[in-house]
Amino acid sequence: MFLESFLQNLLNALQWGSFYALIALGYTMVYGVLLLINFAHGDIFMVGAYIGFFIATLLLGQYAGSSPSLSPVLVFAITVVVTMVLTSGVGVAIERIAYRPLRRKGASRLYVVITALMCGLILENGNLALLGASRRNFPEMLSKTAYNIGGINFTNVKIMVIMTTIAVFILLETIVRKTRLGMAMRAISYDRMAVPLMGIPVDTVIVFTFILGSSMAALAGVLFATAYPVLEPYMGALVGWKAFIAAVLGGIGEIRGAFVGGFLLGFIEIFVAALFPSTLRDLIAFSILLVFLSIKPTGIFGVSRATKI
């Protein structure tokens, strides 16, 4: 009985942590490259969920004029891919319109962070203005199937979320370790000045980073909406904050840190909720994290680095 409930919570925590991990990636990669905390990133997750909503609705033929003849799995796959592409466009647009001009002028990082906060608010309120405050139901593309093995309940969606997150982790680690663009991302975080001297256009590496981060947030958005199919303009705010905390917890700038931090935050939240009244969940969870960070401020994998001038 105890073991069963433990395993059940473990599985729930893995799924819950997957969302944090996928979003935390974007925070951590952008920080690694630009030393910028991209506070608009949580809202990119929201934008991803909404773009997914429109693509899926369009494909399912809920708007007049389209032909609903695709299989649900194919609809889901197309939705994921198109959403990732379009959301990357939004992420890159923010970098081009808001962050790059500041970088060109040599503005202090503080101003860029404030700009990022404003971009997030613009996305939230832009959504509110365009689409209204009413919640939207994400269409069900994959029919949920529930399984029960040894007293543990899970759905196909839950398994898919967890597997996808693990696959993303392997993919990104490979990109960053093995490809020249990935090496350039690591190089920038160590010594920005020397990167152009290798014949590498720094802006291209930065755009690539935003593409990776935003598309993973979009993936998280679609997966999240598949598991919890209610969308509202502020859905990215709190999840974004928490994913940022997960990134810091894992050691910001480290990809594996984003994953471990995301899953750890998922575990703490789910297990606190299992043991205590759920209204105390965030209070207890974040008190634990506060103590953890005061003991190890650089997070699990982070190393303190001297500020470079």
Next chain:
Amino acid sequence: MLTVCDLHVKYGNIEALHGISLNVEEGEIVALLGANGAGKSTTLMSIMRLAPPEGPVVTKGTISYNGTDLLPIQAHNIIARQGIGLVPEGRHIFGNLTVFENLKLATFARRDRERIQQDYERVFSLFPRLADRRTQRGDLLSGGEQQMLAIGRAFMSGVKFILLDEPSMGLSPLLMLELFRVLKSINESGTTILVVEQNARLALQYANRAYVLEAGKIVLEGKAEDLATNPEIHRAYLG
């Protein structure tokens, strides 16, 4: 090959170069000598078109390379398209990358796979130490090894013209000598070199020609062997 004409540059509001002119011909080793703060590094940064805040702003004058005006070109294209590389002062090795990754990164803009393979072999034969340490992180190398890696990187970027900023800094006399021997050998296989050096005696021994910078102006220029016997140089730099 490289012609710098009446170059004025500023860092912020401070003018660092007050109209310098120099030229480097294909196949030469040219040394740029002078005291700290004379503007030697600034000259190299200007040629490389590094953007502010690291790089200075050119306010007047021209820099041309094989007839191409370099001023409107971005730094990464100076390396990738024009084929000029810089080994920066302080080496700027990527300490979080391995020796081999540092070298591989320098091939970022290259597409000539076979030549790249040959160049790896060349670098590892010029610097056998790097071959021994190819899987080691850059920040674990000694100063001398880092300098070798920095030169190896410039070589791997496939450039025809290498600028070096204080390559001998922090090296033992023996390593300095070794370094210049390698530079000579790279030069003999067809790479043009412009080297900024504090150690004037050593530089003049290997260079064909040299310029002496003082407070942002060129005060002397000539063949290396003439400058080596020039009494003024002797007093100021070879004392």
